[in-house]
Amino acid sequence: MSKTIRFNAFEMNCVGHQSPGLWAHPRDRSWQYKDLDYWTDLARVLERGIFDAIFIADVIGYYDVYKGSNYHALHQAAQIPVNDPLQLAAPIAMATEHLGIGITASTTFEHPYTFARRLSTADHHTKGRLAWNIVTSYLESGAKNVGDHGLRTHDDRYAVAAEYVEVLYKLFEGSWEDGAVVRDRDGRVFTHPEKVHEIGHKGRFFDVPGYHLCEPSPQRTPVLFQAGASGPGKAFAAQHAECVFVAAPTRDQLARYVADVRAQAAAAGRDPAKVLIYNLVTVIVDETDEKAQAKFDEYRRYVSYDGSLVFMSGWTGIDFGQYAPTDPVRRVETNAIVSAVEHLSGGDTAWTIEALAAWGGIGGMGPVFVGSASTVADILQEWVAATDVDGFNLAYAVAHETFEDVVRHLVPELQRRGVYPTAYAPGTLREKLFGGSARLPDEHPAAQFRDIEQVKRAAEREAVSA
Numbered sequence: 001m002s003k004t005i006r007f008n009a010f011e012m013n014c015v016g017h018q019s020p021g022l023w024a025h026p027r028d029r030s031w032q033y034k035d036l037d038y039w040t041d042l043a044r045v046l047e048r049g050i051f052d053a054i055f056i057a058d059v060i061g062y063y064d065v066y067k068g069s070n071y072h073a074l075h076q077a078a079q080i081p082v083n084d085p086l087q088l089a090a091p092i093a094m095a096t097e098h099l100g101i102g103i104t105a106s107t108t109f110e111h112p113y114t115f116a117r118r119l120s121t122a123d124h125h126t127k128g129r130l131a132w133n134i135v136t137s138y139l140e141s142g143a144k145n146v147g148d149h150g151l152r153t154h155d156d157r158y159a160v161a162a163e164y165v166e167v168l169y170k171l172f173e174g175s176w177e178d179g180a181v182v183r184d185r186d187g188r189v190f191t192h193p194e195k196v197h198e199i200g201h202k203g204r205f206f207d208v209p210g211y212h213l214c215e216p217s218p219q220r221t222p223v224l225f226q227a228g229a230s231g232p233g234k235a236f237a238a239q240h241a242e243c244v245f246v247a248a249p250t251r252d253q254l255a256r257y258v259a260d261v262r263a264q265a266a267a268a269g270r271d272p273a274k275v276l277i278y279n280l281v282t283v284i285v286d287e288t289d290e291k292a293q294a295k296f297d298e299y300r301r302y303v304s305y306d307g308s309l310v311f312m313s314g315w316t317g318i319d320f321g322q323y324a325p326t327d328p329v330r331r332v333e334t335n336a337i338v339s340a341v342e343h344l345s346g347g348d349t350a351w352t353i354e355a356l357a358a359w360g361g362i363g364g365m366g367p368v369f370v371g372s373a374s375t376v377a378d379i380l381q382e383w384v385a386a387t388d389v390d391g392f393n394l395a396y397a398v399a400h401e402t403f404e405d406v407v408r409h410l411v412p413e414l415q416r417r418g419v420y421p422t423a424y425a426p427g428t429l430r431e432k433l434f435g436g437s438a439r440l441p442d443e444h445p446a447a448q449f450r451d452i453e454q455v456k457r458a459a460e461r462e463a464v465s466a
Helices: 036-048 071-075 086-095 112-125 140-145 154-174 231-240 251-267 289-300 305-316 338-346 353-360 373-387 401-416 429-434 445-449 452-465
Strands: 006-012 053-057 100-106 130-135 181-184 189-191 223-226 243-246 276-286 368-372 391-395
Touching: 006 036, 006 276, 006 401, 036 053, 036 086, 036 401, 053 130, 071 305, 086 100, 086 112, 100 112, 100 223, 100 429, 112 130, 112 154, 154 231, 154 445, 154 452, 223 231, 223 429, 231 251, 243 251, 251 276, 251 373, 276 289, 276 373, 276 401, 289 368, 289 373, 305 353, 368 373, 373 401, 391 401, 445 452
Parallel strands: 006 053, 006 391, 053 100, 100 130, 130 223, 223 243, 243 276, 276 368, 276 391
Antiparallel strands: 181 189
């Protein structure tokens, strides 16, 4: 029996997300990102297509590695201007009934105590359809503008992230007991104070002694997404993530990644089948292969060479502006996205700078599949069979045309083959994705913090023995 294929939409609250220059296409709407109608229109399209979620990326900072400045980022709207992603959760939820809403937020630039309140509020407002994409950030400009002297090392950022999620688990899972909120009008009791607990967290990076400010939301902890593909990133995903995003450009690279994450999840005591893995892909689909190819050729005429290298330089930390177009891409140790460097310098393709700019100009670091619905469906099924990936995080070339084409052409073909959902499951996002409970499973590391008083006693004993 063929494996079910799942889709997320990969977006960002900015212009032209991963396809620099395509904002100039006459049918593109991405310049309308600042209008709520842009997002509610897209959300309705995605829900018609039974997408699991809209995944909204984010960066704190701006791309200033390419040619040593942010000039070309501004000139080509390369993820700047950019608005806050969490503000979109409520309007998207109001426009839809089932679509999950994945919000990216960094563990590097925001304190966990205040962020916990923002996440719980959004999970309430979406009635349990919220996901948090955990990132550690990679732009030096972001670190400098929040008062840090520079970005922490890659491994240190993951050390911060590990403690950050521990604080959130304590707040979400342990601070308020089940049954703490009773809303007893006759007895005039809203909350039983004895069932609300201080978390008493004292760690290397954070001290958070008190209570969570919010009563438990439908999922308590939102569905946990994570997009790291480096060694520390995969280890973190295996420990914590319920859904993992990767941008592997080839089947072989993706197969190795999927096998590694599943093996690490099993070693961590988790069910590897309950970790959903999505690969970044851009689909250009039309009624025939010829029409799809013509559309793709049309799109490529709008790609910005400088805009593409702005992204590639920012993602890798390598200033590609210092090289000639025909120079080869060489591996350089940087403090940015380590996996991006590994993909480009250690993969299956020998890249030149101009080839890199052309390849990354539509959809970023993932592959682009072009063809009729039948052709693209064949490719997706081949990738799933060869790699054990669970689904695809779909980027766009032209907003919202790319997603409308997928829903109009590709989704019905996949449904006809019996490999794509025809309806949503009931419940919260976690229940839709995994069945069972709205809560994290007992095997997840967050579960150990549900009895927060026991956790605090254990910490006190450890402090005394030390």
